[in-house]
Amino acid sequence: MIENIKLLMATQTGSAEDVATQVKEALEESGFNVNWQDLAMLEDISFLREASLIIGVVSTWGDGEPPDDAVEFFNKLRDSEALNLPGTPIAILGLGDSGYDIFNGCGIELEKELQRHGGSPLLERVDCDVWYDDDVAAWINDLREKLLLARIPVEPTG
Numbered sequence: 001m002i003e004n005i006k007l008l009m010a011t012q013t014g015s016a017e018d019v020a021t022q023v024k025e026a027l028e029e030s031g032f033n034v035n036w037q038d039l040a041m042l043e044d045i046s047f048l049r050e051a052s053l054i055i056g057v058v059s060t061w062g063d064g065e066p067p068d069d070a071v072e073f074f075n076k077l078r079d080s081e082a083l084n085l086p087g088t089p090i091a092i093l094g095l096g097d098s099g100y101d102i103f104n105g106c107g108i109e110l111e112k113e114l115q116r117h118g119g120s121p122l123l124e125r126v127d128c129d130v131w132y133d134d135d136v137a138a139w140i141n142d143l144r145e146k147l148l149l150a151r152i153p154v155e156p157t158g
């Protein structure tokens with residue numbers, strides 16, 4: 001059973017928050033509990049150990065950097081010794097703009113660092129460009145299908 005789904009969200013102007021809300025609502029409609037975690041002003045990363053699935057919806061700012069409020073979380077993630085997560089599945093969606101030199105740097109770094117800490121991608125990361133509605137919808141569908149498949153063997157049949 002996927003008991004503890006952590007949905008990490010980092011935004012500057014609200015788009016990633018809107019997308020993360022779509023992710024949360026879609027998964028909850030399918031019967032999953034989703035624990036929302038805004039990365040703003042967060043310095044503790046140890047809570048990741050309790051997650052059975054880590055979803056990340058983050059935007060990129062500056063020169064390929066996290067939103068301002070999430071910089072401390074990313075510093076901690078980057079500078080900490082590996083958490084040794086037990087292959088925890090991870091699913092990352094980044095929002096960016098391919099007109100910038102470092103397209104979706106924050107989403108890419110989040111996936112890379114979570115892998116260093118012991119996470120394992122459940123599905124391919126999506127790097128969303130300026131017009132992202134279709135990519136977001138397709139990614140949410142893929143994620144939901146993967147989770148529904150993962151749930152089948154452990155659900156009571158009677």
Ligand SMILES: Cc1cc2nc3c(=O)[nH]c(=O)nc-3n(C[C@H](O)[C@H](O)[C@H](O)COP(=O)(O)O)c2cc1C
Pocket residue numbers: 010011012013014015016017058059060061062063064065067095096097098100101102103104105
């Ligand atoms: C000043 C500025 C800097 C940005 N820098 C980047 C960047 O380096 N790489 C990238 O892929 N997108 C960059 N973007 C695009 C944003 O990531 C994109 O607009 C995103 O949808 C914003 O999401 P948010 O509202 O959740 O913060 C930048 C946008 C602005 C306005």
